[in-house]
Amino acid sequence: MIFRPRYTIDTIYHLDTDVLHQMGIKAVFSDLDNTLLAWNEFETAKKMDQLNRRLAAAGVTLVVISNNNALRVGKVLNPYHIEFVAKARKPLPFAITKKREEMGLTKKQVMMVGDQLITDIQAGNLAGVESVLVKPLIETDKWNTRINRFLEKIIFFFLAISHRVSFKETLKNG
Known part of the structure; x- marks a missing residue:
């Protein structure tokens, strides 16, 4: 299913580099708001x-793939020298695929x-890369994300019928 994550983990900060190495992961592409940072806290x-x-x-290279504009993303990431792609237009997979190809990496x-x-x-799955769902860092969202959260509740309902989605402390199959 296009919305089903391959893995779930409670937070990106629990990614184990030994596990990533065993999986052959060379790059972690990450969303910014509510994945790496609380959207309203720096x-x-x-x-x-x-x-x-x-x-x-x-x-392992960390690359942020964000739908936000370059000014907003760069303001946060440039001081830390973290690569990013802004205006990614997720759920479309093109930004993920383009960056992966630029880096010379396989899916x-x-x-x-x-x-x-x-x-x-959805963007990760459409791009054919490993997908990992994390819990949002905070429970509140920007106004435009609230619409997605409502739709996600419906998707989670259908996912739970055949396969319960639960968050673990380490990477496990979703």
């Missing part, structure tokens, strides 16, 4: 920086992590 940037450093030390070497089924997981 204090979590230090935690994001630590994750980026930990991944880089393990030979199996890339993981897309995000907090929304309708944008992040």
Whole structure:
């Protein structure tokens, strides 16, 4: 199913670099708001920086794939030297595919992590990369995301009929 994540984990900050290495992952593509950062708080940037450093030390590149504009995303990520693609137009897979190809990586070497089924997981699945759903960092959303959250409740209902979605502390099949 297009909305079904391959994996679930409670937070991107619990990604284990040893597991990523075993999976052959060379790049973690991540959503920004409510995945790496609370959409309305910038204090979590230090935690994001630590994750980026930990991944880089393990030979894994962190790339943010965001629907936000370059000014907003760059303001947050440039001080930490984190690569990004802005105006990605998720759920369309083109930004993920283009960045993956620019990096010379195969689909199996890339993981897309995000907090929304309708944008992040669908885009990752359409791009053919590993998809990882995380819990949103905070419960509130920007106004435009609230619409997606409503639709996600319906999708979660149908996913739960055949396969219960639960969040784990480590990567496990969704």
